[in-house]
Amino acid sequence: MCQQPTNDAEKQPSLHHARRNFLKQTSALTALALAPSVVMKAAEKKLDEKAAGFFEQKTLNIEVNGKAHQLSVEPRATLLDVLRENLHLTGSKKGCDLGQCGACTVHVDGKRVLSCLSLAVMQNGKKITTIEGLQQGDQLHPMQEAFIKHDGFQCGYCTPGQIMSAVACISEGHAGTDNEIREYMSGNICRCGAYPNIVDAISEVAKKGGSRD
Amino acid sequence: MLLVKWLKKEAPVINFDYVKPTTEQNALTACKDPLAQFIAGGTNLVDLMKRGVTNPEKLVDITGLPMSNIEQKGDNIFIGSLALNSVVAEHELIKKHLPLLSQALQAGASPQIRNMATVGGNMMQRTRCGYFYDLSMPCNKRTPNSGCGAKEGYNRMHAIFGASDKCIAVHPSDMCVALAALDATVLIANGKLLRRVPFKDFHKLPGSNPEKDNNLLKGELITGVEVPINAAFAQHSLYTKIRDRASYAFALVSVAAALEMNGKTIKDIRLAMGGVAHKPWRLTTAEQFLKSKEATPANFKQAAMLALKDATSYGHNQFKLTLAPNTIVHTLHTLAGI
Amino acid sequence: MGNYFFDSATVFEELDRVDGKAKVTGQAKYSAEYEMPGLAYGVIVGANISKGTIAAIDINAAEKAPGVLGVVTHLNITKPAGYIAADATKPAAVRGLKVFDDNVIHFNGQPIALVMADSFERATHAASLIKAQYNKETFSTGLEQAMKDEKPLEGNQYKESIRGEKDAWKNAAVKVEGTYTMPNQVHNPMEMHATTVKWEGDDKVTVWEKTQGVKSTQRDIMQAFALTEKNVQVNTLYVGGGFGAALRTWPHAMAALIGAKKIGKPLKVVLTRMQMFTLVGYRPEAIQKIAIGADNDGKLIGMMHEANAVTSNYENFTENIVKMTRALYSCANVTTKYNVYPVELSTPTWMRGPGEATGSFPLECALDELSYQLKMDPIELRLKNYAETDPENGKPYSSKFLKEAYQLGADKFGWKDRHPIPNTMMENGWKVGVGMSTGIFGAFRNEAKLGLKLMADGTLIMQTAVSDSGPGTATAMTKIAADAMGLPYNKIKFELGDSSLPPGPTQGGSSSTSTVGAAVSTGCVTLQKKLAEAAKSSPVFGHIVAVENFLFQNGEMVLKTDPTKKLSYSEVLKNAGMTSIEFIENSGRNPAMEKYSAYSYAVHFVKVLVHPLTGVVKIAKAVVAGDAGKIVSPKTAKSQMIGGVVGGIGGALMEESVIDERYGRWINNNFADYHVPVHADVPAIEAVFVDKPDPILNPVGSKGMGEIALIGFAAAVANAVYHATGKRIRELPITPDKLI
CATH class of the missing domain: 3.90.1170.50 (Aldehyde oxidase/xanthine dehydrogenase, a/b hammerhead)
Incomplete structure (x- = not known):
């Protein structure tokens, strides 16, 4: 018989378990429950996938910008898509969806990461900060102000990622010189070419004693 | 007119099961399913899944396992397989004893990716060959026996050492080049005993089965690496990476070098290259040649020529036959201060 | 010295981008970010x-x-x-x-x-x-193969253009010739x-x-x-960026x-x-032959430029690749030919500096090569052949301050310190070289309708159906209106991006500021007249209602002859019993332009470091001097020029989209393998402007900028690499493998 995967971290039943239970309850298919696992697997794929799909979700508890969310997500959904499509926090941008541009940069438990390469389900219990959570009330974060002052953007699409990365660049201690900033901001591509202005903005915030995060 | 039938395509973004065990034993059990895979940082695996190159039906999230410690154990530094690339690169023990590893890590990817990627995952990352990633082009590594697109195609980034008829891809890691140079040992759990594999034997050459990148067996889990401390190497080591842009790019070639000097004489040396083979490429002949020799430009040049003795190019990557020795020489010059 | 910087009536004031706050807070919504039920x-x-x-x-x-x-x-x-x-x-x-x-x-x-x-x-x-x-x-995706196997398209736009004598360059005392290649480049805006x-x-x-x-x-x-x-x-x-795509x-x-x-x-x-x-265009690959002949004093005798490029098999795409060779320098004998081959790729489309960016590479490299043969400074050679009137048609220029741009850029860069002999300078183990180039692009003005609404509270709303892919159109328009109407920036709102607004132009060809700015400028003049008319109802001004009698400043109409007599715009409206003044301003080309040629100019200066063993090229310094007419919004203008240089670094050093011609598929179609510049590739860049208005093109005095920011840059880098190494690289991008 099919081996049930171990799942000691979460109390919810595994995907296959839940889905199979659902399928077992579908009367016409009861007999299949007795079939060898390989056959059952093959048979499963011909079943009503639309209904079965309902069970292919996991509970996800995350805190985004200080607000707790309980969501139900497919394991294949990335943090970026959950932020943008489920929570409608579209400040985090999709520039490549392959971890090659930095536009989706967010902070997870205070560290800058790429949300397009992060499976949402793996963020359970974590604290996420996006560009929408950077300012305090009406008060812009010093990095946001510096980007405006130094004109650190044109089209604005890479900007949220640049700013999230810039804040982390300083808190990590990698904003000592302009060249250090350039190296440690190289994961954020800007096609309009605002790099020199971005470096000026970060350098100014760093010199003023860093930034609040 | 030719009627072409396309084989069943692999399926990107297939949905999969997800479990997150908290013990090594449970992780190993959970990953016994034939189509189960471990996931940690996910920086390469999620990318591969999006493109349909890899289609696991179950992901076993191992980030809940206690495997991220970095500590000194006797004459070795132990690095847990879940230690993040960024944490390793900036760890005091690493900067003090293994600066070469720190430099190599900093040269890889971007700060965001280094904040996600783990040591074990870095070892497991797959090639960046364009044919490997495109399901509509042949690749023996992705789809065994479909052919190698690169060999007679665009192979500028490809291997000059140890390639086979089946595959000329290179391993893309920087970290692994440093670990190969530093004689690290890989620690592997399989539920019974702990297997210890010399780092240079962890990755394999493509041979007739390029679908396998390394010698890790199904049902095994990398728990960490051990790197011997060598005070002399810590004083004189350098990682040089040559790439098409100044940062956030894979290596055309890279060189990891560590020297132990006795006055002007090289007492001991470690040399490895990246971007040139299916695995981190240790330059043992060049090392042997330079031992007990003086650190002179002439000797470095000769060592670099010896290192390239068995190199072959495939057309677009011919420049590597010059760039590789030049980078070796440049690295040794810099390291020896000449 | 004099009072140059204080001549303008408007006090220089930095205007931050009007959409800046939306962009730094993640509130700016792009086309995939609208939430709706059942999406x-x-x-x-x-x-x-x-x-x-x-x-x-x-x-x-x-x-x-x-x-x-x-x-x-x-x-x-x-x-x-x-x-x-x-x-x-x-x-x-x-x-x-x-x-x-x-x-x-x-x-x-x-x-x-x-x-x-x-x-x-x-x-x-x-x-x-x-x-x-x-x-x-069977199919073909590569230009080189297509040139062997097929015939180029035929038609008027592909006909050979001959000015003067066809082969004059061949008989010149000093001559250079070469074949230059450039791969497909892809716009790749971030969105x-x-x-x-x-x-x-x-x-x-x-x-x-x-x-x-x-x-x-x-x-x-x-x-x-x-x-x-x-x-x-x-x-x-x-x-989120366009660049033509x-x-x-x-x-x-x-x-x-x-x-x-x-x-x-x-x-x-x-x-x-x-x-x-694959689906939104690219800059097509090109193989170009160029030949230039000059006399011993550097006077150009003849030029020949033949460009070959690709298009799709279902559309004829053309761009002005060879035009710059006909238009930039004074030369009596110029022959150009443009061959286009259809291949099995999607249709290319204009990419930043379309045509000229491709054509300037061989032209400006050949000029550089010629300067070394003549042992003449590259700028001096260009000044020697400076066109005082348009060589294509003899027309005068509406404005041309290219000489000033050469001077401005050279001073800023420190060009005079250049060693005339190549392959002679080293810094910390790296070879050092400097290079320069010129870029031109036509200056245009198109039609636009602009809605203006002066509201009861004195707020001015302007509306037109344009979009802004990044340069900061709304910001520049706000600046123009603020200056014209004497209004603070926060009293002006520029609305765009909505097709129901009065029709505006497409943002392309460096024409937005010229076209829309003209509408804003003349619209404000109309608004002043309407205000003066409305002021008839305000007793404070008595019988004086002609617009010429008033200053418009600080949101008020002020009587020139007696500045104590003034009235805010909202009071003018109130006294006239109006809740607003609303109208649509029509703006189009200036008919006087028929008699003129109009171009924008950029001069690029680059310092490169080339590593002798590994062939790595670093851009150590870049200065761009522009003649883009009157600079409306200095802050965003500077950013746009810097951005063009960054794009130019990409084209010069790393951008190349590779197709496996056996499969017709892209090999490096992602940001990890198609390299665009990252932070670490880009030094501090200085952008300076002549900043003199074009008196004819439009009432603002501005000319285009987006294209010239990039045009010629690749040649400047190649020229600097030659100066550093003595190697003339005629194939883009200049990656390390080409220099070892």
Whole structure:
């Protein structure tokens, strides 16, 4: 018989378990429950996938910008898509969806990461900060102000990622010189070419004693 | 007119099961399913899944396992397989004893990716060959026996050492080049005993089965690496990476070098290259040649020529036959201060 | 010295981008970011052959996959009216590739299906289940091969252009010639193309589209679906970069419209980064021969420039590759030829500095080469052949301050410290070289309508249906209006990105500030007249109502002869019993321009470091000096010039999209393998401007800037690399392998 995967971290039943239970309850298919696992697997794929799909979700508890969310997500959904499509926090941008541009940069438990390469389900219990959570009330974060002052953007699409990365660049201690900033901001591509202005903005915030995060 | 039938395509973004065990034993059990895979940082695996190159039906999230410690154990530094690339690169023990590893890590990817990627995952990352990633082009590594697109195609980034008829891809890691140079040992759990594999034997050459990148067996889990401390190497080591842009790019070639000097004489040396083979490429002949020799430009040049003795190019990557020795020489010059 | 900087009546004041706050807080919404109930997700499936026909397509598995709402292919499409020409002698309204029109495959990656589902993940997965069988035909994707096997297109635009004597260069005392190659380059704006569609019934639609032309997109949709103007609403509030890639309404947008109609739900289609290489244009690869002859004093005797480039097999794409050779320098004998070969790739499209960016590479490298042969400073050689009138037609220039730009840039860069002999300078183990080049691009002004509303509270609202892909159009327009009306910036609102606003131009060809700025400028003059008229009702001014008698400053009309007599705009309106002044200003070309030629100019200066052993090239310093007329918004203007230089670094050192010609597929179609510059590639860059108004082109005095920022830059780098190493690299990009 099919081996049930171990799942000691979460109390919810595994995907296959839940889905199979659902399928077992579908009367016409009861007999299949007795079939060898390989056959059952093959048979499963011909079943009503639309209904079965309902069970292919996991509970996800995350805190985004200080607000707790309980969501139900497919394991294949990335943090970026959950932020943008489920929570409608579209400040985090999709520039490549392959971890090659930095536009989706967010902070997870205070560290800058790429949300397009992060499976949402793996963020359970974590604290996420996006560009929408950077300012305090009406008060812009010093990095946001510096980007405006130094004109650190044109089209604005890479900007949220640049700013999230810039804040982390300083808190990590990698904003000592302009060249250090350039190296440690190289994961954020800007096609309009605002790099020199971005470096000026970060350098100014760093010199003023860093930034609040 | 030719009627072409396309084989069943692999399926990107297939949905999969997800479990997150908290013990090594449970992780190993959970990953016994034939189509189960471990996931940690996910920086390469999620990318591969999006493109349909890899289609696991179950992901076993191992980030809940206690495997991220970095500590000194006797004459070795132990690095847990879940230690993040960024944490390793900036760890005091690493900067003090293994600066070469720190430099190599900093040269890889971007700060965001280094904040996600783990040591074990870095070892497991797959090639960046364009044919490997495109399901509509042949690749023996992705789809065994479909052919190698690169060999007679665009192979500028490809291997000059140890390639086979089946595959000329290179391993893309920087970290692994440093670990190969530093004689690290890989620690592997399989539920019974702990297997210890010399780092240079962890990755394999493509041979007739390029679908396998390394010698890790199904049902095994990398728990960490051990790197011997060598005070002399810590004083004189350098990682040089040559790439098409100044940062956030894979290596055309890279060189990891560590020297132990006795006055002007090289007492001991470690040399490895990246971007040139299916695995981190240790330059043992060049090392042997330079031992007990003086650190002179002439000797470095000769060592670099010896290192390239068995190199072959495939057309677009011919420049590597010059760039590789030049980078070796440049690295040794810099390291020896000449 | 004098009082130069204080001549202007307007006190210099930095204006931050008016949309800056929205952009730094994540509130700026791009075309894929509109939330609506029932929104479906569409994914485009591309062909994986380059030429042939679809023999069979199986959508069964995709249709049955979880969450799938529908699939569109050529077999089940309900064709839009515009696919079929009403009159057989005329082309159909939809031009270019008609997506899903038939089973013919023109290029690899061509859309063969649209899969729509209730989530992005499900749509993506289901898209992978589409299976197709093809009848495959032989094809070609590379220019070099096409030049061997095929004949170039014929037509007037491809005819040889001969000025003076054809082969004059051959008989010159000093001559240079060479063949230069440049690969396909891809715009790759950071925002991937996205279209969100919401139909209301069969004949009314709202589209959120990434486009540089709001009205052109609206027109394309109207024509495709035979809809009225008021029933096609196009919204484009923010565009995440374009560089030319958003100048057209592409097949994926048409697919989204067709698909949304089919499933009866709002739908969004976002391209993948891989699809950005195949479906939204690229700068076509080019192989160019150039030859220049001069006398011993450096006077140009003759030039020959032959360019070869690619287009698709279904559309003729042309650009001004060889024009710069005819237009930049004074030279009596110039022959140019432009050959275009159709290949099995999608249609190229204009990319920043279209044509000139390609043509300037051989031209400005050849000038450099000539200067070394003549042992003459490269700037001196250019000044020797400076065109005082347009060499193409003898017309005077509306303005030309290129000489000033050479001087300004050279001073800023420290050009005088250049060692005249190449391969002589070293710094810390790196070879050092400096190089320069010139770039030109026509200065244009098109038609625009601008809505102006002066509100009761003294706020000025301006509206026009343009979009802004990044340069900061709203910011520049705010600046122009603030200066003209004497209003503080926060009293001005510039509204764009909405097709229901008065029609504005497409943002392309460096013409937005000239075109829309002219409308703002003349609109403000009209507004002043209307205010003066309204002021008749205000007793404070008595009988004096002619507009010439007033100053407009600080939100007030001030009587010139007695500045104590003044009235705020809102009081003028109040006294006249008006709640607002509203009108539409029409602006078009200045007829006087018939007699003139108009160009913008840039001079690029670059210092490179070249590593002798590894061939790595670093840009150590870059200065760009521009003659772009009057600089309206100094802060954003500087940014735009710097941005062009960064794009130029990409083109010079790393950008190359590679196709495996056996498969017709892209090898490096992503940001990890198609390299664009990152922070670490880019030094501090200085942008300086002559900043003198063009008195004729438009009332603002501005000329275009977006294109010249990049044009010529690759040549400046190649020239600097030559100066550093003595190696003349004629093949872009200049990667390390070419220098070892």
